[in-house]
Amino acid sequence: MPSHQSAKEEIKRAADIVQVIGQFVQLKKAGKNFVGLCPFHAEKDPSFTVSSDRQMFHCFGCKKGGDIFAFGIDYHGLTFPEALKDLAERYNVQITDKFSAIEEKKKSKLRETLLKINEAATLYFQQALSKTAIENPAADYLKKRAISNEIISEFRLGYAPDKWHGIVDYLRRHKIDLERAVQAGLIIPKKGGGYYDRFRGRIMFPILNLRGQVVGFGGRVLDDSLPKYLNTPETPVFHKGEFPYGLHASFKAIRQKGIAVIVEGYMDLLALRRHGLDEVVATLGTALTDQHIRKIKGYAKEAVVVFDPDEAGRNAALRSLPLFLNEGLPARAVVLPDGHDPDSFVNTKGLPEFLKLLDSASSMFDFFLAQKLTQDDSDIEGKVHALKEILPVLSQLRNAAQRSLYVGRLSERIGIKEEVVLSELKSFKQNRSGDAPERGLKDRLKGRKLDKKIGDIQLLNLLVHHPKTITGLMDSGCRDLLSDDTASKIVEVIFDKYRREGQFSPENIEDTLDNDDVRIRLREVMVADSIYSDQEVKQAVEEIREKARQKRLSDSVAEVKGDPEALNKMLLSKRRAQISY
Template sequence: MTNFSEAKEEVKKAADIVEVIGQYVDLKKRGQNYIGLCPFHSERSPSFTVNQSKQIYHCFGCGRGGDVFTFWMEYHNLDFSQSLKDLAERYNIPLPQKRDLYADRKKVELKEQLFKITDLAARYFHSILLKSPNGKAGRDYFSRRHISQETIAQFRLGYALNKWDGLLHYLRSKNCSLDRAAKAGLLVPKGSEEYYDRFRGRIIFPIFDLNRHCIGFGGRILDDSLPKYINTPETPIYHKGYSLYGLDSAFEDIRKRDLAIIVEGYMDMLVLRQHGISNVVASLGTALTSDQIRRLKGYTKNVIVLFDPDDAGRRAALKSFPLFLNEGISAKVAVLPQGEDPDSFVNKHGSDTFKKLLKRAAPIFDFYLDQTLANMGHGIDGQIKALSEVLPVFMDLGQGPTRFLYVHRFAEKSGINEAIIWEELRHHSNTSHLKSRFSETQNTRKYGSDLQFFNLLLHYPENIDTFKDKEWELIVSDPEIIAIIKVIMEKFPSEGNLDRIEEFLDSPVEKEQLRVSLMSQPFYSEESVSQAVSEFEKKIAKVKVSQSIRKASAEGDMEMVNRLIRKKQDLDSR
């Protein structure tokens, strides 16, 4: 392999875009394309489209799209070189060693260094837990919580000594850059060039990304002191609210069972896994974010959320309701008996009872309604408050059976006459002037004939040469399409195909237009192509004649005008 563009082309050939994206987005075949729910914006009906023959994807909702590399970069939040490296590794494509060509080389190197350090740290914490005499507190904790040796090994659990320089000494002995270790969130800088351990006297839960790189850590204190948990801060490799604990080892089962169970804590997840419930992830202590929900969306659209039965748990459930709604995920809520968390519950009652509890999980909307009504209190006052609280939610549901059923349910539960709710909804929709941002797509604004010509060139590129020197600009009026065709005319002769045209375009609008048109059906059948070509040629000729007529008449050359008019009639009659 001599250079990067060759390697890139190799990877593109090997890494089928439907296969790659299909690992993260549930894709269904629809005509010549595959469609699914967009992982990059909130949507309930799929507008995310993947085209296998062109090896591109495009979301008709948010406009994002590109090739397999663009997807990898956006989905995993990586830069190009890292994406090339990841995909090349997956598909066994050797890469050239020198990466000087890339400006983001430094960033990639930094991330690689950080991965190395987090991996070292995970090993260190793990070996302290297993072997160090001072790790007894950690071992005692896990045995008290019934965590097995297998679980400890599988999740690489660890223990941080209650010292300011435990990890610090270890990293120094391994010749690690302490500055890098601080960048990875493991050490805290103290004055100039001095550091101390961030995690001290804590149980350690390493957090992994989908490629099984250790990206960060959670640390739980053993006594009652505060804070109970600390996590890796925001670093170049760890982004709060983005990862789900355990997703790297759960996503296959989540897809297989078409159900994800979300718990709050590390221990909840570990204990459930130990009881054979494999499709479970933890939200890492924070309230669920839409990024986290979107991560799951590629594997399943069915989620059961387990919240602790305390106030904080209830509030978290209420907060997550609109997030699920926006992502088109049908979420249910399982509420544990008072005083229990998933960990204690499953240890006490076993996994069968736990599964029964899951079966009884209520749709999150019911949970939401019950909680809202309970919070608003009784009487007319409470009813009015509850109604004004849920109206915007009903509006969000859009027209259709879902809203109908929920309005009915709300009427039942609240005792408010259903007719009144519908009346209020009508009133609300009349006063709201919000229009869907996407109701008017790019294409409807373009001129039909521009698109026809463009479509012809894209689907039958062998005709590009015919128009190259024919003043085709005369029959295209849209500046974006003109810009794209210019690039195509310039690059196609040497490229021989249209695969890389998007790379030569500067503006995102042009890139998007190109993808949309590449994905559209050909307007012309094989048989009608040559006729279409000659019609476009004729059109160009006619525009040219009309221009000449205007010029000649402006100059007063009536003889010329007459000759040109005859020529135009001649063209029309052909």
Template sequence: MTQVSDVPNSPRVFQSDDVRKIKDRLDILDVVGDKVRLHRAGQGYMGLCPFHNEKTPSFRVYPDRQNYHCFGCGKGGDIFTFVMETEGLDFRQTLKVLAERAGVTLLEGSKKRVSGNLHEVMEMAGRFYRSLLSAPEGEPARAYLERRRITTETASRFELGWSGSGWDSLWRTLQGEQVTTQEALDAGLVLEGQRGGFYDRFRGRVIFPIRDVTGRLIAFGGRIVDGEGAKYVNSPEGVLYSKRRNLYLLHAAKNAIKEKKRALLVEGYMDALRLHIHGYSEAVASLGASLTEEQAKLLKRFTDRCYICYDNDAAGQEATLRGMYILQNLGLDVHVISLPSGKDPDELLRSEGGKELFDEAIGRARPLVLQHLHAVRPSLTDPAGRRRGIRSLFEGLAQLQPTVVAPYVSQLAGALDLYPNEFRQELEQFRRGKRDQPKEERRSEEKKRMFVHDPLEAALCAMLWRDDELRRSCRPEEMLPLISNEDVKEIVLAILMESPQELETRWHSMNERFPLTFIAWGGAFCEELEYPRDADSWNTVLVGLARKRVKERVDVLDARMKRNEATIEEMAEFQRLATQLKGGRKGT
């Protein structure tokens, strides 16, 4: 079994006090529990091994010895090896991560910051925003929070902040702390202006910090207070932050979720905060209405039950329902809460007797199957809508295990004017129809899926996939802004982070066929265009993608100008980009 003392290259100086202090303060059940769902088993705990793919748990954690061992693949160790291997960090980085988590100041001694630690840069920004909220200039933000009935204590408990309204107050502060331009850009905190200067991404906004499941600060959400502009601005997707992989407040809610054996899922920051204030400390926000598989897996680590409380219009929409089926199919029991008179949780809980009403609504929550029926019910009355509605319902039901549907058969049948038997037959037929769908048809569906994607993005993936050197020389923060599609961004990021061999194994084991098909499609596209495999074809792809992104931006700005909504800066940006587009490849 590997213990930290056996790890080669772990400098001796760290072995002594730091490691011991960290191990004293952290429990392996918490550290491993963030990644693996654990169940008590005899003297220890067990779960599905994070290091190899398995269906029955052979991974064991022993709290008394503070170590773990997998009887399937033989991996074992302590909290240090666990974090190193699951996060892909070296010993020094792991030490920093765990020290931060344990609240241990490392004896390393030096006060100078280690450059390149973006979490540290984010924490600086977080402190800056918090200090502005209580400063005299934080008045507009405090007034806004007061209107929303957020007290000073709540604001400080949830680390809310104020960005200030200046153009570069944060950027100047970060520079004073020796943060480099590249770090500030990578952290998504500043943007480059037209004349080469830099300015703050968040201006005139109340700041909500977003932490990952382990508590690291990875992004900010900014709510505008007065004036015009988007209601919310968020940190960009990038090296630190991926919206689809995170849930707001999960780090604060995870223990309550385990204890209460359920998660409460809402849409917005304010809803999640309000629930925590009223004692629902198991609440998290999905930062958008459609749930992703990654978010579902994240929740599944902590519980088997999820109560979803979205805006009434959102809860019945196809995309939202799809997200709920993802949760249900991962083995979570999904219930949907409808609030009286179309209120959101924040509004309801602020009103007189709100908590009682909310508790009642939880008691009345509909299981997913009945929620879906409820959503399509209005359409069942007219013939055209009826076919669409039934199809949508059957598409959903067919994904579920028959045992999940069974308790509701009589209700479902009744709503569709069928006898329970007829209903069962119809559903079975529908299910079989899907399974027997000819291969040819499935393939053409896959092709259709390709059709909505950009062949240039596929070509980029294919080139990175087959060229080791190219892959090593490319940085995610340069590549990701060129890509428009979120799924493709994931693929590019994966290719840049892992080797093709590792990825092939992982994708196969997870039965994810899209990435490899997509890369193959890109390869075919390269050959079709007879791109030679040299720097020229690579540049052609990069320039092509960059132009597309500029073109999209120009269209957005153009639309805003036509609606008279563009700011002076946006008009200037439009001029600059439009000239750039006309001037061919110059400047792209």
């Protein structure tokens, strides 16, 4: 069997990073690269770049980047062995198990165990749901809501019987380590020893990640008792607010339609799916998080959020606006008529009426305005208050046309002159700590082509994009021309590698760099375009060689300044060097 290094290489050859990342991030072609909105930080303009040539990704905003394995580690929260295993399975590459550091191995072993226990628990809950009605009120509950068997099996719904030792006994029978089941959040240790079931008398909704594994559970009561929802606590495989519920089943439909409908409850989602609306996810009874939106925007061009008509629903809507603005995902909001949730609405009025409601959804901002201004804003105090709440949101809009549209709307609605709103907005922005405007992605990817004066950027760009120049550069002393340490370190590593192995490729350098700044710098050069055309390369090398020679001479001049004779000699040879060039 091949070593992990060769398995890594083989996977890299078999897999296409654009395809792998493209499953989770919407990528657009931009020159020779692909770009999209970064899944790791909030941004409205894409600076997340994937290079097919280099089989690597790099974000110019948050500086995350690396190869296909680094993406698995960062995006799915995997350890390296897990990322390797994951891709190896997908691309049929054999790997050995003897590679990882002990800590990493322990971590991935634990996660693997917890996922297995979750899987066993899912089967237990599914079996319980298939039992006769006396033992199993959940079946009746789902039947009343017309949830079909197809949906029950697609979403792997189950039932946690109303017992204290239901799953405890089941896991024990299956020889599962109960301490691990505690870590998976399924059972709870008793004070006097022993364990009891966490989920009792609830319909169980397994929460699947995008790789189809059960990472946790949501349990919903069958009556009006509290808490209505009970979720798996934080575990090594389940993090609250990480995944919207149902995305594993709906991401294809969302990408196809370009739209994601976001509802609050499990039953809302299932009811809509039953009526044929597939592009829907649910927030698991928690507020929308930036992570939810970041996952969703990997598939959707737009989101429509359906809020319950109560106070909590309205507040959730208001809080979500800045999140959407920050993540650059256009969003609209709908509040259902009083007394309805999506479940009851679609069941009594049908899907066409629900779709009409979606069509009528106003932009999240208009919704926000309408909500903020419903309170008594006729007096000055009220107006100032409303303005104070809205300015932070307005100031986040980067698109000037959009901003001026909203300023106009706000001034009309609130009865304050547009100039006044604008100047308030301006002073609000000035008072905020100024973050330096980021340079456009286009410039960055162009490798700053305009400036061809030889410097760090040019030398690195030349070596990375025209590796053959190394023979002309290695003995030229060009490292002395470099002004910063990161560039110098990269050149040193490249030269070292070439000296030892007689060849180098930029792709193989990254692993040998031990410092993040240096790695980031190298990635940025790699995904950038070449500054020099093939015709210009030779001359660029000549210029660098000459510049290095000049530098050597002037350094020596500085050294021998106190010695007139040596100085004379030096100046003479310097002049000759200039003439010969």
